[in-house]
Each structure stands twice: as C-alpha cells, then as structure tokens.
Amino acid sequence: xxxxxxxxxxxxxxxxxxxxxxxxxxxxxxxxxxxxxxxxxxxxxxxxxxxxxxxxxxxxxxxxxxxxxxxxxxxxxxxxxxxxxxxxxxxxxxxxxxxxxxxxxxxxxxxxxxxxxxxxxxxxxxxxxxxxxxxxxxxxxxx
Amino acid sequence: xxxxxxxxxxxxxxxxxxxxxxxxxxxxxxxxxxxxxxxxxxxxxxxxxxxxxxxxxxxxxxxxxxxxxxxxxxxxxxxxxxxxxxxxxxxxxxxxxxxxxxxxxxxxxxxxxxxxxxxxxxxxxxxxxxx
Numbered sequence: 591x592x593x594x595x596x597x598x599x600x601x602x603x604x605x606x607x608x609x610x611x612x613x614x615x616x617x618x619x620x621x622x623x624x625x626x627x628x629x630x631x632x633x634x635x636x637x638x639x640x641x642x643x644x645x646x647x648x649x650x651x652x653x654x655x656x657x658x659x660x661x662x663x664x665x666x667x668x669x670x671x672x673x674x675x676x677x678x679x680x681x682x683x684x685x686x687x688x689x690x691x692x693x694x695x696x697x698x699x700x701x702x703x704x705x706x707x708x709x710x711x712x713x714x715x716x717x718x719x720x721x722x723x724x725x726x727x728x729x730x731x732x733x
Numbered sequence: 734x735x736x737x738x739x740x741x742x743x744x745x746x747x748x749x750x751x752x753x754x755x756x757x758x759x760x761x762x763x764x765x766x767x768x769x770x771x772x773x774x775x776x777x778x779x780x781x782x783x784x785x786x787x788x789x790x791x792x793x794x795x796x797x798x799x800x801x802x803x804x805x806x807x808x809x810x811x812x813x814x815x816x817x818x819x820x821x822x823x824x825x826x827x828x829x830x831x832x833x834x835x836x837x838x839x840x841x842x843x844x845x846x847x848x849x850x851x852x853x854x855x856x857x858x859x860x861x862x863x864x
Contacts, residue, residue, distance in 0.1 A: 591768075612766050612768070612774075613762055613764070613768050614763065614765060614766050614776060615766070616763075617741070617764070638740075638741040640736070640737040640738060641737070641738050641739075641787075642799075643736075643737065649738035649739075649784070650783045650805070651738065651776075651779055651781070651782070654779045654783060655774070655777070656776075658776050678808070678809060679806065679809065680807050681805070681807075682805045682806075684802050684803055684804060
C-alpha cells in the first residue's frame with residue numbers, strides 16, 4: 591500500500607502529499623514533499639506532539655519517529671522494493687530542543703547493500719543549518 | 734500521563750519499583766502503520782521507549798528535575814503481535830551529577846522474550862530561575 595502510494599508519486603517532480611494512508615502517520619501529521627528532486631518528510635505541529643508543557647517543547651519520541659519515517663521514505667523511494675524494509679535499529683542524537691512548530695527531516699542512504707541499508711537522517715525546524723536531531727539507521731531489505 | 738504525547742499514545746503506569754518502572758501502551762488502531770494490520774508503528778514504540786526511559790529517570794529524584802534525552806538507541810528484534818498491547822520494563826543503570834544511563838525492554842506478552850530494546854542517556858538539571 592505504501593509502496594504503491596510512493597510509486598504513483600515517482601513521476602512527479604514536485605509534490606506535497608499527506609501520508610494519511612497510514613493511521614500512525616496521520617496521527618503524527620506526517621507529509622511527504624518533493625522539491626528540486628529532494629524528498630523531505632514534514633511533521634505538522636499540533637499540541638499532541640508536546641513532551642514538555644513548560645516551556646513548550648516537542649516530545650523527543652516524535653522527532654525520533656519523524657527521522658525513522660524520513661529514512662523509510664527515502665529508502666523506498668531510492669529502490670524498487672518488493673516489501674517494506676524492516677527497521678533493525680536506530681540511534682538518535684538530540685541536538686536542540688524542538689520548538690512547538692513544524693519539523694522537517696531528510697535522509698541520505700549511506701550504503702545500500704543487497705540485504706541491508708545504512709541511512710543517516712537529520713531533522714530541523716525554521717533554520718535548516720541548525721538540526722534539532724540526527725539519526726543513524728539500519729534496515730533489512732529482504733525477508 | 735501528564736505529557737501530552739504520552740497521553741496521545743495512551744500510556745499507563747503499571748508498576749513502580751526501586752529503580753524500575755513498568756508502563757503499558759494499549760493497542761489502538763491509530764498506532765497502526767498499515768491500516769487493519771494490527772501492527773504498531775516502530776515510531777510509536779520509539780516514542781513509547783523515550784517516554785518510559787525519561788519517566789524512569791524522573792522517578793529517581795525526590796525533587797523536580799528537568800529531564801532531556803541526549804541520545805536514544807532502539808533495537809527492533811521483532812514486530813509486536815497483531816492487536817496486542819505492549820509493556821516496557823525500564824532499568825536505571827547509573828546516575829551521575831548531570832546524566833542518567835537507562836535501558837528498557839518492550840514485551841508484547843508476559844512470558845515471551847522482548848520485541849525491542851532501548852538504551853538512553855538523559856541529562857537532568859534543576860529548574861532554572863526565570864528573571
């Protein structure tokens with residue numbers, strides 16, 4: 591379903607689509623954007639993403655989740671896969687506190703092997719030069 | 734659960750021990766990555782782990798401390814059973830004057846082996862005065 595969704599978008603150079611085909615992605619407010627050939631996953635801010643009410647800050651888990659989604663999207667975008675890749679592990683470094691605003695994430699495939707892929711992802715808010723978190727992820731590509 | 738995102742995930746305290754907590758995340762169709770699959774999204778498990786480990790650190794202090802995740806590592810051993818709720822058992826390994834080292838295991842049933850493992854380092858600090 592997600593693979594079909596992505597393959598339908600392949601032909602379009604520029605788009606911005608909600609990921610609400612997935613209940614969890616809908617709950618989180620994830621959107622997928624493509625501009626100048628670059629894929630970005632967006633997390634729309636809403637109050638359910640708050641982890642600390644005073645001062646208002648994003649829950650770290652939501653940022654982790656966004657990074658994982660961005661990596662999964664990049665991986666399935668880059669390669670025709672028969673199955674959704676299986677996440678093996680993710681290591682997240684929290685760099686700055688997440689403000690109560692929209693958050694963006696981009697992932698890069700470091701290495702794509704036959705069985706495994708290694709990715710790096712970064713999340714930022716208003717200033718893309720100041721990432722709020724980064725992650726290293728490993729996926730298993732075949733069952 | 735006071736944290737808005739923890740409430741949204743439907744988290745519930747189950748048990749509290751000296752240096753360990755048990756927290757439950759009930760199955761909810763909104764947590765499915767694929768509709769109707771009954772499988773919770775990995776992202777939900779990660780957010781669950783982050784909340785639980787943070788709570789485990791928070792619980793180690795008598796006075797209010799501000800807890801911030803510095804890093805978190807998740808290992809996904811296997812998918813949770815479809816439509817099953819999950820629990821996390823946390824363990825505080827070490828607390829220094831600035832940070833806490835914690836880990837946790839997620840289970841989808843009482844007797845089975847863990848389905849995911851998490852390790853985190855959290856900073857803790859007193860409340861800064863705003864003046």
